Amino acid sequence: MRTLLAATRAEFTKTLTTRLWWVLLLILVLYVGAVAGGLAFGLGALQASGEAPPRGGPGGGPALPAAMLAPVIYTLATVVGYPFPTLLGSLAVTGEFRHQTVTPTFLATPRRGVVLAAKWVVLLVLGALFGAAALVATVGLGAAGLGAFGLDTGLGESDMWAMLGRAVLAMALWGAVGVGLGVLVPSQVGSIVTILAFTQFVEPILRTVAGFVDWVGEVGRFLPGAASDALVGASFFTVLGGGTPSLEWWQGGLVLAGYAVALTAVGYALTWRRDIT
Amino acid sequence: MPEGVPIEFTGLTKRFGEVEAVSGFTATVPPGRVTGFLGPNGAGKTTTLRMLLGLVAPTAGRATIGGVPYRRLDRPFSAVGAALEAASFHPGRTARDHLRVYAQAARVEPRRVDAALDAVGLTSYARRRVGGYSLGMRQRLGLASALLGDPGVLILDEPINGLDPEGIKWIRTFLRELAAEGRTVLVSSHLLSEVQQTVDDVLIIAKGRLVHTGPLSGLQAQPAVRVLADSPDRSALRSALQRGGLEVEETADGLVVTGAERGRVGHVAFAAGVELSLLTQQRPAAGLEDAFLALVGEEGAL
Ligand SMILES: Nc1ncnc2c1ncn2[C@@H]1O[C@H](COP(=O)(O)OP(=O)(O)OP(=O)(O)O)[C@@H](O)[C@H]1O
Numbered sequence: 199m200r201t202l203l204a205a206t207r208a209e210f211t212k213t214l215t216t217r218l219w220w221v222l223l224l225i226l227v228l229y230v231g232a233v234a235g236g237l238a239f240g241l242g243a244l245q246a247s248g249e250a251p252p253r254g255g256p257g258g259g260p261a262l263p264a265a266m267l268a269p270v271i272y273t274l275a276t277v278v279g280y281p282f283p284t285l286l287g288s289l290a291v292t293g294e295f296r297h298q299t300v301t302p303t304f305l306a307t308p309r310r311g312v313v314l315a316a317k318w319v320v321l322l323v324l325g326a327l328f329g330a331a332a333l334v335a336t337v338g339l340g341a342a343g344l345g346a347f348g349l350d351t352g353l354g355e356s357d358m359w360a361m362l363g364r365a366v367l368a369m370a371l372w373g374a375v376g377v378g379l380g381v382l383v384p385s386q387v388g389s390i391v392t393i394l395a396f397t398q399f400v401e402p403i404l405r406t407v408a409g410f411v412d413w414v415g416e417v418g419r420f421l422p423g424a425a426s427d428a429l430v431g432a433s434f435f436t437v438l439g440g441g442t443p444s445l446e447w448w449q450g451g452l453v454l455a456g457y458a459v460a461l462t463a464v465g466y467a468l469t470w471r472r473d474i475t
Numbered sequence: 476m477p478e479g480v481p482i483e484f485t486g487l488t489k490r491f492g493e494v495e496a497v498s499g500f501t502a503t504v505p506p507g508r509v510t511g512f513l514g515p516n517g518a519g520k521t522t523t524l525r526m527l528l529g530l531v532a533p534t535a536g537r538a539t540i541g542g543v544p545y546r547r548l549d550r551p552f553s554a555v556g557a558a559l560e561a562a563s564f565h566p567g568r569t570a571r572d573h574l575r576v577y578a579q580a581a582r583v584e585p586r587r588v589d590a591a592l593d594a595v596g597l598t599s600y601a602r603r604r605v606g607g608y609s610l611g612m613r614q615r616l617g618l619a620s621a622l623l624g625d626p627g628v629l630i631l632d633e634p635i636n637g638l639d640p641e642g643i644k645w646i647r648t649f650l651r652e653l654a655a656e657g658r659t660v661l662v663s664s665h666l667l668s669e670v671q672q673t674v675d676d677v678l679i680i681a682k683g684r685l686v687h688t689g690p691l692s693g694l695q696a697q698p699a700v701r702v703l704a705d706s707p708d709r710s711a712l713r714s715a716l717q718r719g720g721l722e723v724e725e726t727a728d729g730l731v732v733t734g735a736e737r738g739r740v741g742h743v744a745f746a747a748g749v750e751l752s753l754l755t756q757q758r759p760a761a762g763l764e765d766a767f768l769a770l771v772g773e774e775g776a777l
């Protein structure tokens with residue numbers, strides 16, 4: 199236990215003493231803030247000018263109801279931002295191999311499982327921090343945009359705050375998913391490419407197809423991004439999803455946590471216990 | 476003062492696929508002495524040390540520190556300090572932050588960070604990113620992390636690589652002091668001459684096998700004698716010596732005779748009636764390196 203506490207402190211220091219964490223955080227906040235602000239002001243202006251709300255997706259899904267605007271804009275923090283805590287998590291592991299710091303790390307904490315547990319704790323906390331910061335940006339700019347055109351910001355409702363809380367939890371879990379992926383794919387380039395390819399191409403395409411083909415939809419609900427959206431409770435894909443119902447929020451949370459645990463466990467068995475030469 | 480404890484290797488073996496990097500390595504490294512761990516490139520020194528430190532799993536055998544395997548040490552840095560490669564740093568982190576991370580992980584008091592930086596002379600560079608460090612500075616930082624926990628056992632893999640002459644002199648004195656305090660000091664090198672002035676004992680490894688162990692002085696038992704001789708009539712001397720069955724080599728300074736004492740060379744010249752202008756026996760110090768090379772074998776190197 200003392201070893202775990204010591205390792206966790208060390209992992210926090212390790213992550214916070216290089217520039218990576220704040221560079222990623224800065225990009226995340228600017229990125230989701232810009233998308234949320236742009237969407238809120240753009241859609242707000244459309245609504246105000248009396249035009250019909252836009253039709254989403256390439257195939258043209260159902261129209262976005264006005265009441266869904268606020269949650270869809272706020273949850274851009276996770277829907278667009280989830281690769282960021284994942285990247286931080288994977289780099290926390292792959293950086294050890296890239297810079298060979300895994301040698302002093304295992305010398306200081308010879309029980310390797312403890313190191314991995316410490317990285318989990320750190321990434322859950324920093325993932326939540328990333329989530330909170332991203333939400334400050336999307337809610338701040340989104341509510342400003344909606345409010346400017348007299349639309350409902352939804353911030354008076356407790357349901358909305360519960361959703362924001364679940365969004366923070368989702369980002370924390372993505373941090374742990376990143377750790378798991380990093381252990382499974384210790385090559386830094388390999389990990390980054392996997393994250394970008396999966397989050398930017400593979401999953402969006404699968405989920406778009408899932409909207410039209412039932413059996414894909416059945417499986418698609420269990421994709422990590424879909425599980426994350428189910429946990430949070432409102433997003434573009436959920437709104438567009440139409441056909442198959444998504445998981446309950448708690449099921450989504452369990453599925454996402456399951457990915458994090460499974461990736462970490464397999465990575466531990468396959469790579470983490472290897473010889474460090 | 477931390478007590479040194481012995482390091483013990485028992486039948487330690489490591490196979491990487493087809494390659495047997497270390498084979499049945501058995502040895503003891505006593506406290507209070509500097510032990511040189513010598514062998515040519517690829518002999519298995521690093522692999523042996525990494526097995527000792529729990530970084531590489533042995534195929535067979537075991538290695539312990541004071542009877543305990545490294546992985547079972549509760550606060551490892553307070554028992555054993557190790558410096559392996561010069562490259563094990565994140566280039567974007569400062570030296571001080573680097574040491575803070577590992578002090579926290581190994582539960583070493585925070586004040587030891589500055590003490591360790593001071594001990595290796597890095598205090599004024601402590602807040603610079605390691606990416607900008609020279610090779611010698613990285614070596615010193617590696618040594619600082621070995622010293623973090625003020626351990627009784629020090630394990631250093633090629634610590635002299637990249638140090639300037641002043642740094643080499645400093646580390647030699649430093650290692651001698653640590654051993655004098657009763658600590659166990661194990662230092663690897665692929666060059667005997669590099670550690671010859673520092674070590675008390677040697678462990679010599681070639682192709683994964685221990686080929687010699689004992690005090691450094693034991694290596695000098697059969698120094699290859701070299702005699703330098705010259706004569707106003709060098710060619711006459713040369714043929715006289717050759718007729719006497721001696722091995723002769725001509726250099727700018729005179730004729731070098733190997734494998735015979737000075738007296739015998741003088742006698743052969745006298746018997747042949749050749750006048751000598753020079754007759755000296757060279758320092759047998761060179762014999763140490765020769766003895767080392769003989770042990771590790773001609774083909775010992777890669
Ligand atoms: N991860 C590995 N996979 C395969 N072979 C390895 C591995 N690590 C080391 N070896 C082999 O084991 C042998 C011993 O290597 P080792 O690094 O222990 O030698 P060394 O004595 O430290 O050499 P040097 O003086 O060059 O540092 C070499 O033949 C090397 O090629």
Ligand SMILES: [Mg+2]
Pocket residue numbers: 520521522632
């Ligand atoms: Mg080596």
